[in-house]
Amino acid sequence: MTKPAPGPDQPPIPVRLVTFNTHHGVGDDDRHDLPRLATLLASVDADVICLQEVDRYYGERSEDVDQALLLSRALDMQLAWGPAIDEQRAGTKAADAPRRQYGNALLSRLPILISDVHRLPGTGEPRSALRTMVELDGGALWITATHLTTRSAQERAAQVSTLAGLHTEPMDTGVLVGDFNTEPDAPELDALRQRFTDAWQLARARNDQAGWKFWQSDAGMTHPAGSPHRRIDQVWVSPGVTVAGAYVLDAEGASDHLPVVVDVEVRSGV
Template sequence: MTKPAPGPDQPPIPVRLVTFNTHHGVGDDDRHDLPRLATLLASVDADIICLQEVDRRFGERSEDVDQALLLSRALDMQLAWGPAIDRGPVDGAGEGEPRRQYGNALLSRLPILISDVHPLPGTGEPRSALRTMVELDGGALWVTGTHLTTRSAEERAAQVGSLAGLHTDAMETGVLVGDFNSTPDAPELDALRQRFTDAWQLARARDDQAGWRFWQSDAGMTHPARSPHRRIDQVWVSSGVAVAGAYVLDAEGASDHLPVVVDLEVRSGV
């Protein structure tokens, strides 16, 4: 259970966080358009942005650019990087050419104090978690971003077990975010539910893109972007974090997922 918010003598620290699977910058029109993605992210006015499916010189699908670096510069935010796939330069490339990488990125307007990468168990496409600690004015927030496998519930359960182990009891103020490729009530997320609370359910205010689909109103669906019917992009919070609001935004064609925004209230003095 989430602990009560701090009293008036220790007001909580507001933090706006976004999680978004960017589909390596390729929108539902099949165009790679990094300026479109940057414009969308800038409009949210977030303190922390957690991104999945980010390319760094990965190949033609993203015009061989360093998306993480370009987005951090466009938004004037600090960058933490967590590759899941890490390959050498293309054959025949000159000495000193950059590696080809794909994975999770965190952009922050707040100071990043710690950043580490943790490979997750499983077969097929490699998966990883990017864990950071961000400095707040009067506190700190642990943020772990990830993207779980699509292969099986059993492999996702093993990955969730590893993720839960990254968050110790001393980390009272923490969030775990990303594309979980399963719904929040899925059995494979049980280890997560034992230590975290679903921010969407905890939020005092909620809004999504259900539109005329009244039966999905306030359900927080995020995928696929054109007609969302699955809530696989999620934010989970630990005991020291309350949630004022949670919102699913229009991706404006920038990805095949919709971004999730949460307005957090982080316990101070932790």
């Protein structure tokens, strides 16, 4: 049976999305506290949560636990995982032994239909992008989560070019989120701006809810958490996605970044 074309009266599908650099669960107090992080994330009531700097059996700094799995269980959400660092753990030889990993995690209360990991070019710390597609009631949303390099604008430009290439023409409804380690108007993000729009600027309502600097209530600053003056944690949307609201929340000491919450509206019938 042929699927009917979406009519003009079909409402868009609301999705609440969060992006948050978790600093491997270590807060301003230098304490690894995964329950604190889980409580903060649960309070947002998000449909999709994109996390950067997540550890899986990485070592003592995060108590050598599988943070991605523990958070997905605590929040009762599906998990997609995109390692940037993937190494054999010291002292392990078995092929099925857990590996030492670090990277991007996506938690979703919506069904995850597709999940793949793409290495990004560059030197120094490995970087990757986690691309997923989640199922909506009457549509679908592509979500690419990433964490760009701090090394140079040139390397970030090469990584952005790769990211833009992951979003093809049939992927009409998509978002690209993460820690870009540069401002949204930086020259190296030009390839991104040609295909996506900064959700913060597009939002019909926006606010910093951290609350300590009322004159920054519309600025979207996310780093450093204690005195934010950089908007490096961002959400970008394709033409099939509109933005009802964008908000920066207080991390409550859970990380050195602040989380960004975006309420998007996804075109139905795609």
